[in-house]
Amino acid sequence: MSLFEKLKPVFWKDDHASGLYKQLFNYRRLWKKTALISVVIVFLPLVLLTAYEYKVTKATFESEALARSTRFVAKTRRTESFLLSKKRFALEFIIHDNTYEQLLQPERLTALLENLNRGLGLFADLGVIDATGVQRAYSGPFHLENADYSGQPWFKEIQNRGIFISDVFMGLRNLPHIVIAVKKTLPDESFYVLRTSVSIERFTEILSNEQTGEVGDAFLINHQGVLQTPSRYFGDILTLAPLNVPEFSDHTEGYQLTDIGSRMASISREGGAKPLPAEAANGTLVVSYAYVENSPFILMLVSPKDELMLQWRQTRMKILVFLSCAVGMILVVLLGVVTYLVNAIYAADQKRVMMLHEIEYSEKMASIGRLAAGIAHEINNPLAIINEKAGLIQDLFFIKEQYKQDTKLLGLIASIVSSVERCSVITRRLLSFARQSDANVTRINLRKIITEVLSFLGKEPEYRSITINIDIEDGLDDIVSDKGKLQQVLLNIIKNAFAAVEDGGHLAIAARKAKDGQGVELRIRDDGCGIPPEDLAKIFEPFFTTKGGRGGTGLGLSITYSLISEMGGTVRVTSEKDKGTCFIITLPLTMTANKG
Amino acid sequence: MKVLLVDDEEELVVTLAERLSIRDIDADWALSGEDALRMAADKRYDLAVLDMKMPKMNGLQLKVELQKQWPAMRFIFLTGHGSEEDFEAGASEAGDEYYLIKPVNIQELVAKIHASFDAGEA
Numbered sequence: 001m002s003l004f005e006k007l008k009p010v011f012w013k014d015d016h017a018s019g020l021y022k023q024l025f026n027y028r029r030l031w032k033k034t035a036l037i038s039v040v041i042v043f044l045p046l047v048l049l050t051a052y053e054y055k056v057t058k059a060t061f062e063s064e065a066l067a068r069s070t071r072f073v074a075k076t077r078r079t080e081s082f083l084l085s086k087k088r089f090a091l092e093f094i095i096h097d098n099t100y101e102q103l104l105q106p107e108r109l110t111a112l113l114e115n116l117n118r119g120l121g122l123f124a125d126l127g128v129i130d131a132t133g134v135q136r137a138y139s140g141p142f143h144l145e146n147a148d149y150s151g152q153p154w155f156k157e158i159q160n161r162g163i164f165i166s167d168v169f170m171g172l173r174n175l176p177h178i179v180i181a182v183k184k185t186l187p188d189e190s191f192y193v194l195r196t197s198v199s200i201e202r203f204t205e206i207l208s209n210e211q212t213g214e215v216g217d218a219f220l221i222n223h224q225g226v227l228q229t230p231s232r233y234f235g236d237i238l239t240l241a242p243l244n245v246p247e248f249s250d251h252t253e254g255y256q257l258t259d260i261g262s263r264m265a266s267i268s269r270e271g272g273a274k275p276l277p278a279e280a281a282n283g284t285l286v287v288s289y290a291y292v293e294n295s296p297f298i299l300m301l302v303s304p305k306d307e308l309m310l311q312w313r314q315t316r317m318k319i320l321v322f323l324s325c326a327v328g329m330i331l332v333v334l335l336g337v338v339t340y341l342v343n344a345i346y347a348a349d350q351k352r353v354m355m356l357h358e359i360e361y362s363e364k365m366a367s368i369g370r371l372a373a374g375i376a377h378e379i380n381n382p383l384a385i386i387n388e389k390a391g392l393i394q395d396l397f398f399i400k401e402q403y404k405q406d407t408k409l410l411g412l413i414a415s416i417v418s419s420v421e422r423c424s425v426i427t428r429r430l431l432s433f434a435r436q437s438d439a440n441v442t443r444i445n446l447r448k449i450i451t452e453v454l455s456f457l458g459k460e461p462e463y464r465s466i467t468i469n470i471d472i473e474d475g476l477d478d479i480v481s482d483k484g485k486l487q488q489v490l491l492n493i494i495k496n497a498f499a500a501v502e503d504g505g506h507l508a509i510a511a512r513k514a515k516d517g518q519g520v521e522l523r524i525r526d527d528g529c530g531i532p533p534e535d536l537a538k539i540f541e542p543f544f545t546t547k548g549g550r551g552g553t554g555l556g557l558s559i560t561y562s563l564i565s566e567m568g569g570t571v572r573v574t575s576e577k578d579k580g581t582c583f584i585i586t587l588p589l590t591m592t593a594n595k596g
Numbered sequence: 597m598k599v600l601l602v603d604d605e606e607e608l609v610v611t612l613a614e615r616l617s618i619r620d621i622d623a624d625w626a627l628s629g630e631d632a633l634r635m636a637a638d639k640r641y642d643l644a645v646l647d648m649k650m651p652k653m654n655g656l657q658l659k660v661e662l663q664k665q666w667p668a669m670r671f672i673f674l675t676g677h678g679s680e681e682d683f684e685a686g687a688s689e690a691g692d693e694y695y696l697i698k699p700v701n702i703q704e705l706v707a708k709i710h711a712s713f714d715a716g717e718a
Contacts, residue, residue, distance in 0.1 A: 377649075380676035380698045381605055387699035388611035395618045395702075424699050 009339050011346035024349050031342045038334050043327070050323055054316070061312035066254055069216075069288045069308065073301045074252040076218065077290040079206050084165060084180075084295055087198055090120055091182045095194040100186070103128045103194065109139040116196075124177060124197040129155070131190050140197070142172055149195075158183050158193055165295045168200055168220075168228040168238065176200050176229075176237055204229045207299075216303035221245065222296045233276040234302065235267035242267050246289045246298065254288040256305065280304035354558065361559060365484075376427040383423050390416040441591055443478045444486060446511045446520070453490040457498070464503040473512035479520055481591040485563045492560045493524050493583050500528025500581060514586055519569070525582040531575040539573065567591050597713055598640065601625040602632040602658060603647040603674065612645075612705075619706050629653030633661055641669060643712055645705070648675040648695075670712040672705070674698055 011027035094112055095103075102108050113126040125140020133150025149155045158164040158181050166179035181195040207218040207229055220228035225245045227237050234241045242263040246253065261281040267273065284305040291298050306313075394413045397403035403410070450470055454461070461468055497507050508525045515521075531539060540561040564571045569587040599616060601623050603609040609625040616623040624641070626632035629652060632644070644662055646655035653661070659671050672694045694708045 377676040381608070384674075384676075384699035385605060385607045385611070388608055388615065388702075391702050392611050392615050392618075395615050399618065420699060424697075428697070 009343055009346075011342060024352075025345065027342055027346050030345070031338060034342065035335055035338045038338060039331070042330055042334060046327075046330075050319070054319065057315065057319075058312060061309060061315070065305075065308035065312070066286060066288075069286055069301055069303055070252045070254055072216075072218075073254075073288040073290050073299055076206060076301075077252065077292055077299050080203055080220070080297065080299060081293050081295070083202055083206075084292070086120055087123075087180055087196070088163065088165070088182065088294070090116055091180060091194050091196060095182050095184045100128070100184075100192050103192075104137045106137060106139065109137050113139045122199040122201055124171065124173075124199060127195045129181075129193040129195055131192060135195075136192075154179065154181065155193075159191070163294070167222045167226070167296050170238065171197055176204075200229065216301060216307065218299070218301045220292070220297040220299055223298065228297055231273055233264075233274055235273050236270055239267065241300075243287070243300065243302070246287070246300075248291055250291075252288060252290040254286060257285040257287050257302075258283070260285060277304070279306060354562070358559065358562065365488075372430040376430040379423070380427050383420055383427065387417070387420045387424075390420065441480060442483050443480050444483050445478045446476065446522070447472050449483065449486060450490060450509055450511075453487055453494060456487075456491060457494065460498055461507075464498075464505075466498065466501055466504070467506045469506070469508045471508065471510040473510075476511060476513060476520065477589070479587060479589050479591075481567050481587060485567055486587075489560050489563050489567075489585065490524075492556045493585075496556065497524060497526035497528065497581070500530070501526050502528070519586050519588045522585040522587070523582055524585075525580060527580040530577040530579055530581055531573070532577055536573065536575055540571075597621060597642050597709075599623040599709060600632060600636060600641040600644045602627075602629065602644060602650070602655070604628060604650045605647075615702055616706070616709075619702075621706065621709060629658040629661070632658060633665075636662055636665055640666065643670040643672065643709060645672045645674060645709075648673050670715070672696060672708055672712060674700060 009031075011031070094116075098108070098112070103112075109126055109128065113123060116123045116126070125138065125142070125144070127135045127138040127140070127144060127147075129135045129149055133148055133152075133155050135144055135147040135149065138144045138147075154164050154166060162183045162185075164179070164181040168176045168178050171177040177197045177199055179195060179197055181193050183191050183193050185191040203220065207220070217232040217234060219231040219234065219241070221241050221243070222228055223245060225241055225243065227235055227239055227241050230237045231241065234243065242260065243257075246255070259282060260276070261278075264276050264281055286303050286305050286308055288301045288303075289298055390413055394410075394417065397406070397410055397413065447470060454468065460466070494507070494509075501507065506527045508523070510523045510525075512521055513519075539557050541558060561571060564585060564587070567587055568591055569585060571583060571585045573581060573583050575581040599621055601609050601613050601616075602625070603612075604627055606627055609627065613623040613625045623645075624635060624639070626635055629650060632646075635641075636644075644659070646658055648655040650658075655673050662669055662671075674696050676698045694712060696705060696708065
């Protein structure tokens with residue numbers, strides 16, 4: 001038996017009687033409709049509210065995640081900018097604090113380089129270039145005195161702008177460097193330039209993992225999109241990053257990037273860049289960027305959106321768990337209440353149907369009773385005439401000597417008289433049946449009523465060789481009860497027993513005083529097919545029948561049950577499949593009148 | 597002892613009267629209440645055997661009318677409506693009247709007539 005079968009409410013069965021016994025509702029449909037309406041009314045606002053809350057909360061988390069990313073970029077841009085500015089200001093200070101001649105002195109230049117490294121660090125060399133582009137003095141690891149820069153683009157640029165910061169390049173020591181150069185114009189309009197190479201180690205450190213988190217990738221690119229610092233995922237230094245160069249803006253900006261996977265294939269990873277995790281490559285990336293002031297650098301921070309939204313996902317999970325629990329609980333309560341209510345309506349309807357049936361049944365019994373009484377009365381009159389005529393013949397025969405000796409004629413007359421007597425027994429029984437349609441509390445002899453009921457059932461036991469054993473305990477007095485009801489009860493149970501037994505079966509009807517001495521216990525036992533255990537609990541339910549289309553209304557035993565209740569008694573049944581069934585009826589010795 | 601039998605079934609009442617005569621009971625018969633009253637006006641009857649169910653005037657109504665003329669008259673009622681319980685009880689007794697169920701056993705009827713008559717004499 002499935003779980004549904006176990007939990008299935010009684011009204012769920014497809015049993016729609018028609019006519020007078022039609023149920024008021026299709027309970028299955030009623031349950032479904034009520035459940036659906038309740039669920040919609042309860043859950044629609046809940047779902048709408050949750051969806052709205054979900055959207056708002058998600059948007060809040062998203063903007064917060066973007067803001068965090070943007071804040072990091074803004075802060076880092078300031079730091080990078082400050083680092084560059086410090087170096088630039090140091091050069092500016094030196095070029096203005098020293099005369100051209102002083103700077104041309106190698107010792108002086110070396111001392112300045114040492115001081116710079118002591119104060120700020122990471123200066124690789126220092127050189128002084130005159131207006132013709134020739135390096136006049138140089139302090140550093142290489143021999144670059146008299147190097148000619150006049151043809152280089154940066155030298156032209158510095159003449160115009162007075163300051164130059166280069167893109168990153170791999171210097172002679174194969175380390176990433178930038179060049180910072182400042183110009184000083186003399187009163188005679190001539191000028192000279194102080195130039196230094198600076199290692200970008202510090203810039204890279206600022207962008208390290210510790211600062212950006214596990215998956216976020218922060219790096220610098222130049223205005224052509226070439227990586228100026230190593231990137232964790234987007235390629236090696238001085239290779240082209242697979243990202244478009246963002247539009248210029250004074251402020252920190254952000255945008256989202258989707259499906260970058262295909263572009264990631266071509267990038268160089270010889271320098272140690274790792275492949276972007278697949279879920280990040282196929283998902284959405286949040287890019288925040290800022291142009292670093294007075295430099296050719298753009299600071300980029302690329303974070304997978306999933307990573308930024310981790311906190312949101314955790315919150316979302318909590319919301320979903322809470323929602324599921326709430327929905328589950330509400331659903332259980334709701335369906336429970338709906339089931340209870342529909343069940344209550346069903347029970348009331350069943351009671352109504354049952355009462356209607358009882359009324360109809362007693363009406364029917366009364367009609368049959370009236371019919372029987374009418375017939376009996378009508379037959380009684382001609383029967384009385386036959387009786388008197390035959391009686392008269394008998395009288396005359398006894399008077400006249402010539403007939404007195406004719407045994408054959410006397411026998412014929414006696415036969416007529418006894419047949420009339422038999423007919424009159426039948427008519428009296430019919431009249432007796434008619435009386436029982438009214439409530440009629442009377443003294444009942446159990447043996448007699450059982451015999452009477454068996455006689456109603458005619459010759460069936462005889463034809464089918466069913467043995468009937470009646471055993472009434474000695475000294476069991478008559479009981480006072482409703483005779484008609486008791487007859488109906490016995491009739492129903494005995495009829496069922498006949499239907500259950502095979503030809504040649506046995507039926508035992510026993511009566512004895514109940515254990516408490518206050519009533520009488522009637523046991524009607526057959527050795528028939530028995531009742532399956534799963535049906536045993538339902539046999540007294542209205543409309544429960546195993547006779548299917550064979551004329552069973554499913555009301556016989558339910559009426560039996562209510563009749564016994566009306567008589568103040570109880571009934572129980574024990575049964576074993578293929579061994580037989582036993583009905584045990586307990587009745588009070590004296591029925592309380594108001595129960596009839 | 598004069599007995600008046602009243603029943604709307606002529607065949608029954610005639611035969612019954614004859615059977616009673618055989619048993620030395622002088623019985624007249626009538627087929628309706630009206631006839632019975634007419635007959636009782638001319639002649640004194642000690643006892644009347646009345647069918648309960650008759651057209652126009654039933655047994656009980658007839659009894660009332662007869663009693664007006666003959667207050668000492670005894671009555672036995674015949675009924676076609678008796679049930680088995682009534683039969684087993686012999687006959688229901690209401691006051692000093694007897695009820696017998698059709699078809700009646702002649703011995704029983706005779707016994708009741710004598711019993712009734714004896715009660716009337718007492």
